[in-house]
Amino acid sequence: MGLLMDLRMEGNLLDPTLPSEIGRLTSLLGFFLSDDNLSGTMPAEVGLLTSPAQPPGWGTSGLQLDSNLLEGSTPSEIGLLFRLPALLLQGNQLSGEVPQELFDLAEGGLLVDLSVTWNPLLSAFISETVCLVDMQLDFDCSPVFFGCACACEQNNTG
Numbered sequence: 001m002g003l004l005m006d007l008r009m010e011g012n013l014l015d016p017t018l019p020s021e022i023g024r025l026t027s028l029l030g031f032f033l034s035d036d037n038l039s040g041t042m043p044a045e046v047g048l049l050t051s052p053a054q055p056p057g058w059g060t061s062g063l064q065l066d067s068n069l070l071e072g073s074t075p076s077e078i079g080l081l082f083r084l085p086a087l088l089l090q091g092n093q094l095s096g097e098v099p100q101e102l103f104d105l106a107e108g109g110l111l112v113d114l115s116v117t118w119n120p121l122l123s124a125f126i127s128e129t130v131c132l133v134d135m136q137l138d139f140d141c142s143p144v145f146f147g148c149a150c151a152c153e154q155n156n157t158g
Helices: 022-024 044-048 074-082 098-108 149-154
Strands: 006-008 030-032 071-072 086-088 091-099 113-115 121-126 136-138 146-147
Touching: 022 044, 044 074, 074 098
Parallel strands: 006 030, 071 091, 086 113, 091 121, 113 136, 121 146
Antiparallel strands: none
């Protein structure tokens, strides 16, 4: 039996929670569970996934958990995914601060697409160095997001 490298289950009605066993998928390159009615919190074990990378010719890869009902904070362990090309978390009920580890990945040129729009209780401090990075950064421009104004000017979605 081969290794699971790409999991695409968008638009299904899955079990309402994301299990901690997700960290056992050590060969996973792409993880797509968008629009699946997932609820609860994101387990810290998501940081144990093999860093999703984009193999040549595979198209988009990364971690896509957008358009679900996930709540609570984004685990800082997600910053362990040192080759995470895209992280799409928009359209959930996430709260707290966007982990600094994600901005560190962006500053290092490792995270090129971060979308956290439509999470009204999420906040972050976006440093000027992140604004200078060539990446797609989507967030709702509101008083809870502060720091550099350039991201709001370039990618205002809210």
